[in-house]
Amino acid sequence: MTVPTDSSLAVRRLMADATRWRLAMMLDGNALEAVAWSPGGDDSFIHRRLELDTSSTIALKALEDAVYDTPLLLADYGRVDILVDGDPRLFVPAEAIALDDDCRRTLVEAASPGFTGEILCDSLPAVGGAILSGIDRETLGFLRRTFVNPRISSRLTPPVSYFAAASRRSNSPGIMAVVADGRLDIVAIDGSRLLLANTFRWQSVDDALYYILCVRREATADSAAIYLGGNGPLREELAGKLRRFVTSVMPLVFPSEAFRTGGREAMESPFELVILPLCE
Structure with missing residues (x-):
């Protein structure tokens, strides 16, 4: 399957009947990443990266301007998912899913005194836990007003779910590291036990x-194999440096299901958005 580099064919198909399509977006620092695809369709994958100009305006206004200036994002999609960084972010036992909002807030405020935003709760059944993450009230309100019934989650939820499923049959710990410009996501898992999941900023x-x-x-007491994904040139440079210290450094295999849907354009899109439908 070949996807046009300008996605013109895919855009025409999307605008003809967006209800058959899905939209997934990710707030990533000063950018909004978005992918749209039609499940099971050929030539049906679109990726857009919108830079948010926060130098002359507040972050929320920059986000609003980017969304309203991009008609592709405002189509009548069959489903919309949005990933956010979430600050603060807590990994908690699965029992937290059944807690009421006040109890969840108590947990978050214990970790981040003075927090006044809204709290998201994402279930992680593969590791028997959940993620509680904070989001600014105004940003959450804008997302819910602008998109129809969006599912809003922590950006780390798909990587944790994906790597947990991939590690289920392993008898030894493993580390998945996904590198992007200035950002590194690390998930460490031993069987079905989540050891660590975090985002690190790097220069x-x-x-x-x-x-x-x-x-x-x-x-992991220096015992884990390392699986590297993300930005191609950065990944290769990082792999070369890691192999000086660790023998078991391997590329994170790109999901064949995602390649069938989006081809090379999917491979060049944010990993969190590409694997999102595989984690459901």
């Missing part, structure tokens, strides 16, 4: 190297 690849080696030492 040089050596910073990313340090974070991975520290997690491997502290969470």
Whole structure:
């Protein structure tokens, strides 16, 4: 399958009947990443990255402007998913899912005194837990007003779910590290037990190297294999540095289901958005 580089064919199909399509977006620092696809359809994958100009306006206004200036995002999709960074972010036992809002707020405020935003709760059945994450009230309100019944989740929910499913048959711990410009997501799992999941900001690849080696030492006693994904050139540079210290460094295999839907454009899209439908 070949996807047009400008996605023109896919865009025409989407605008003809958006109810057959899904939209997934991710707030990532000063950018809004978005992918749209038609489940089971050929030539049906679109990726857009919208830079948010926060230099002259507040972050929420920059987000609003980017969304309203992009008609592709405002089509009548059959389903909309939105991933947010979430601050603060807590991993808690699965029992937290049954807690009422006041109890969840007590947990979050204990970790982040003075927090006044809204709280999201994502179930992680593969590891017997959940993620509680905070989001600004105004941002949450805008997302819910603008999109029809959006499912809003922590950005780490898909990577944790995906790697937990992939690690289910393993008898040894593993680390999945997904590198992007200035950001590194690390998930460490031993069987069905979540050891660590976090996002690290970096300024040089050596910073990313340090974070991975520290997690491997502290969470797995230097015993975990490392699976690297994300930005191609950064991933290769990081892999070369890691192999000086760790023998078991392997590429994170790109999901064949995602490639069938989106081809090369999917491979160049944010990993969290690409694997989202595989984690349901």
